[in-house]
Amino acid sequence: MQYGLINLAIVPLREKPAHSSQLVSQLLFGEGFTILEVETNWLKIKTESDSYEGYIQTIQSVLADENTYKKYLQQPVQLTYNPVTVISKKNDDSLLYLPAGSRLSGLEGNEFTLGSVEYQLQSEFQPKKYGLIDFAKTYLNVPYLWGGRTHFGIDCSGFAQAVYLQSSLQLKRDAWQQAEQGNTVDFLQASKPGDLAFFDNEAGKIVHVGIMLNNEQIIHASGYVKIDRIDNQGIYSADQKKYTHQLRIIKRFF
DSSP states (O other): OEEEEOOSSEEEEESSSSTTSOEEEEEETTOEEEEEEEETTEEEEEETTTOOEEEEEGGGSEEEOHHHHHHHHHSOEEEOOSSOEEEEETTTOOEEEEOTTOEEETOBTTEEEETTEEEEESSOOOOOOOOHHHHHHTTTTOBBOTTOEETTEEOHHHHHHHHHHTTTOOOOSSHHHHTTSSEEESOGGGOOTTOEEEEEOTTSOEEEEEEESSSSEEEEEESEEEEEEEOSSEEEETTTTEEEEEEEEEEEOO
């Protein structure tokens, strides 16, 4: 088995081994993966965090042998939580601007190692101070991006996943997969801040997810991350002045 580590800020994960192929997700700095297939200039991978599969360019990662990868998995991980955290390579002081959710494995003081490269933070790292809802609101007005996972562009399930990760809970990647996790909340009126609401299409497939702020409001990525009204019918968009998503189920994770 072969492994790899992401050593760039954001790496696109594509459906097929081509730049023109659909973006299905993104990998962030410090994430690990298993290599499933090797093609010319491309790797088919499975992500360590959520077992998602796709293709990345070979040059946009570093390979890791089994011992290096085991050591990586055993190290404590500090997630970045600010929209931008600046680090540098110690050997040449070149800068990397990391999105929230990047993984600093084995961080000691302001230094850590990824693979064989040493890095250092450009400012003192402070522990996260956000609660789940407060962190969710840091994404307000972030544009919708299919496959996106950052403050620079995000999709609905990527948003839920990113917010929950900062509260130490790893969700799966897609909305329909997330809907299979957690415990069902029987009534909208019984929902609590942080519950996830899922929405289906006419065929009954789960196609959207958002985070409940209370039993009347939801924050979600639809065009951009925003707060809308929700009732038993679904999400009512103030922008569009109509219902845009049909409520299917509410799940609780904490």
